[in-house]
Amino acid sequence: MQTINIQTNQRIDIVDITAQIEAIVNEANTSSGVITVYVPHTTCGIMINEGADPDVVRDIKYQLENLVPYQKGYKHLEGNADSHIKTCLVGSSDTIIINNGKLVLGTWQSIFLCDFDGPRVRKVHVKVTG
Amino acid sequence: MQTINIQTNQRIDIVDITAQIEAIVNEANTSSGVITVYVPHTTCGIMINEGADPDVVRDIKYQLENLVPYQKGYKHLEGNADSHIKTCLVGSSDTIIINNGKLVLGTWQSIFLCDFDGPRVRKVHVKVTG
Amino acid sequence: MQTINIQTNQRIDIVDITAQIEAIVNEANTSSGVITVYVPHTTCGIMINEGADPDVVRDIKYQLENLVPYQKGYKHLEGNADSHIKTCLVGSSDTIIINNGKLVLGTWQSIFLCDFDGPRVRKVHVKVTG
Numbered sequence A, B, C: 001m002q003t004i005n006i007q008t009n010q011r012i013d014i015v016d017i018t019a020q021i022e023a024i025v026n027e028a029n030t031s032s033g034v035i036t037v038y039v040p041h042t043t044c045g046i047m048i049n050e051g052a053d054p055d056v057v058r059d060i061k062y063q064l065e066n067l068v069p070y071q072k073g074y075k076h077l078e079g080n081a082d083s084h085i086k087t088c089l090v091g092s093s094d095t096i097i098i099n100n101g102k103l104v105l106g107t108w109q110s111i112f113l114c115d116f117d118g119p120r121v122r123k124v125h126v127k128v129t130g
Helices: A018-028 A054-067 A081-090 B018-028 B054-067 B081-090 C018-028 C054-067 C081-090
Strands: A002-007 A013-016 A032-038 A044-050 A093-099 A109-115 A121-129 B002-007 B013-016 B032-038 B044-050 B093-099 B109-115 B121-129 C002-007 C013-016 C032-038 C044-050 C093-099 C109-115 C121-129
Touching: A002 A018, A013 A054, A018 A032, A018 A093, A018 A109, A018 A121, A032 B093, A032 C121, A044 A054, A044 A081, A044 A093, A044 C081, A054 A081, A054 C081, A081 A109, A081 B044, A081 B054, A081 B081, A081 C081, A093 B093, A093 C032, A093 C093, A093 C121, A109 A121, A121 B032, A121 B093, B002 B018, B013 B054, B018 B032, B018 B093, B018 B109, B018 B121, B032 C093, B044 B054, B044 B081, B044 B093, B054 B081, B081 B109, B081 C044, B081 C054, B081 C081, B093 C093, B109 B121, B121 C032, B121 C093, C002 C018, C013 C054, C018 C032, C018 C093, C018 C109, C018 C121, C044 C054, C044 C081, C044 C093, C054 C081, C081 C109, C109 C121
Parallel strands: none
Antiparallel strands: A002 A121, A013 A109, A032 A093, A032 A121, A044 A109, B002 B121, B013 B109, B032 B093, B032 B121, B044 B109, C002 C121, C013 C109, C032 C093, C032 C121, C044 C109
16 A cells, blocks of 8 residues: 645635656556545545546536535534545545556546645555556 | 355445454465455445444434435335436446555544445445555 | 447437446456456446336436536537536445456346447447456
């Protein structure tokens, strides 16, 4: 297992981590398998989506905020109930295929760490299995 | 593959199954790999989120109910269309990393079975791959 | 890794691909492991849900459309911002267990490709790991 640290910069910050994941796959010398990308925080998710146009990430943030508003009479007293609920919708991990030693992403796909309760330094765990 | 049985107690019941998953990992004698936690029911999901403060789970239930109300003119006639839609949002499985023979959960993370059409006895399938 | 091609027929089309995934598992001669089903498009998801009553899929489409309307003042200019957001909610992959050489689905579970920006020919990548 390897762990990378990511600095986020806003309360809700969606950060492209594709380059870091690709570097780990390239060093792993695994020709065929899968990689699990896992975030060990309860207010962060891992998402695969378009990385080319930053408006896509902006729209995702905007609509997640519409679906799960920051303040809404939640019971959890730490002021980040919405962050936990957004994490539930996005999910804590993703699995991506490795083929011929390369991460198999679609043309427009990037891998994102979604911090819903930043800014902080967040960990992402990565494990290659073959 | 191993299967555990979980009794749920309400129509929407989110049950912490971390101890059962950890026990399977501890018995598996796999030093390094991943574990797939999979629910074979179409009205249940697997979620990773905070287990320390029960208000987090309460807020998740509350907001899922706001997003996907129980009754809403759905077409499916069994009265559990909302349960299927909630399952679509939460997802049917999660993958967690095993490192040094231990399940790698974050400090605040627990693994939950989400029953959206209980109460029932539900199965959860678990598979370690390394 | 194997890749299957799926023709979708509507802008939002949820297509049962269970038979294709089962065929790959049956040919794989892997008695025990998992299969990763992964869609390399940023406007498609992979979902596990009920395949018996087509009204379940209709209700899922209907409620996803309620949660993430087609047009809503999004910033992304290609007219498919909603498709990217729906993909974020449904997820780009699923992992299913293989036991005794068979795909372990629940009685009512099917595997679906969800195209949120069709109609098109879409790829689904599949990888067995043991």
